[in-house]
Amino acid sequence: MSAQRQETVRRLAAPDITDRKGKTPIVCLTAYTAPMAALLDEACDLLLVGDSVGMVIHGLPNTVGVTMEMMILHGQAVMRGSRRAMVVVDMPFGSYEGSAQEAYANAARLMKETGAQAVKVESGPTVAETIDYMVKRGIPVMGHVGLRPQAVLVDGGFRAKGRGEAERTRILDEARATAQAGAFAVVIEGVAEGLAREITEAVNVPTIGIGASAGCDGQILVTDDMLGLFDWTPKFVRRYADLRGEILRAVETYAADVQARRFPGPAEIYFPKAG
Ligand code: KIV
Numbered sequence: 001m002s003a004q005r006q007e008t009v010r011r012l013a014a015p016d017i018t019d020r021k022g023k024t025p026i027v028c029l030t031a032y033t034a035p036m037a038a039l040l041d042e043a044c045d046l047l048l049v050g051d052s053v054g055m056v057i058h059g060l061p062n063t064v065g066v067t068m069e070m071m072i073l074h075g076q077a078v079m080r081g082s083r084r085a086m087v088v089v090d091m092p093f094g095s096y097e098g099s100a101q102e103a104y105a106n107a108a109r110l111m112k113e114t115g116a117q118a119v120k121v122e123s124g125p126t127v128a129e130t131i132d133y134m135v136k137r138g139i140p141v142m143g144h145v146g147l148r149p150q151a152v153l154v155d156g157g158f159r160a161k162g163r164g165e166a167e168r169t170r171i172l173d174e175a176r177a178t179a180q181a182g183a184f185a186v187v188i189e190g191v192a193e194g195l196a197r198e199i200t201e202a203v204n205v206p207t208i209g210i211g212a213s214a215g216c217d218g219q220i221l222v223t224d225d226m227l228g229l230f231d232w233t234p235k236f237v238r239r240y241a242d243l244r245g246e247i248l249r250a251v252e253t254y255a256a257d258v259q260a261r262r263f264p265g266p267a268e269i270y271f272p273k274a275g
Pocket residue numbers: 030048049050051052053090144187189210220221222
């Protein structure tokens with residue numbers, strides 16, 4: 001047995017999140033890197049390695065171009081940086097829609113190579129069968145209904161969903177099918193409060209809202225949005241900091257110091273050893 005003291009912190013897992021249905025709201029944020037995961041770990045129940053990483057970190061126009069390799073690399077980093085929060089990795093576009101068997105193989109690869117506790121899929125009309133197949137074979141799955149970023153090319157943009165009666169009914173049915181298929185939680189994105197509350201009442205697993213009101217069982221935001229790292233913020237985001245302003249001010253000051261030879265100063269240089 002190792003002489004080192006064993007870490008006693010237990011990482012949260014899918015059943016812990018499911019147990020929170022209707023209780024204290026579940027705190028979730030996205031994370032893509034080890035240092036950010038370390039900063040978020042204590043306050044968050046769940047860290048999502050979202051495929052938003054493609055837009056936030058890699059400068060892609062949408063999430064369609066995100067690959068398995070990108071998700072694995074960022075999933076590994078977030079696992080290294082965190083120790084308490086449950087880590088969920090998004091299955092990228094094209095990795096789960098073809099067949100349940102292909103989805104299972106890709107989900108198993110994501111979990112083996114990252115060590116994450118679950119995967120997330122966007123729950124289109126045909127995905128419930130795939131969720132059922134994966135859950136029965138040991139993969140905890142989180143669903144995602146409403147605005148589905150991976151469908152942006154079909155939908156023609158990122159717009160709030162469920163405003164008309166037919167779409168409202170379809171989203172409610174997809175959420176029900178996702179929960180019945182065995183998902184441990186369901187993200188609801190970009191829908192009005194009434195629909196978010198109806199889904200939350202209709203399903204027996206927690207709903208995690210993003211642009212879906214406080215009527216959900218938990219909330220998630222893209223961390224970089226809530227920290228104010230971009231000059232534009234979506235309507236549903238509250239900016240808890242202005243890191244973009246802080247960074248711009250810091251870089252401006254650094255540039256001025258370098259140009260005026262104020263940096264480095266005596267405290268920031270090496271001297272020969274005395275004697
Ligand atoms: O990719 C992502 O970050 C997400 C969240 C916005 C829910 O799916």
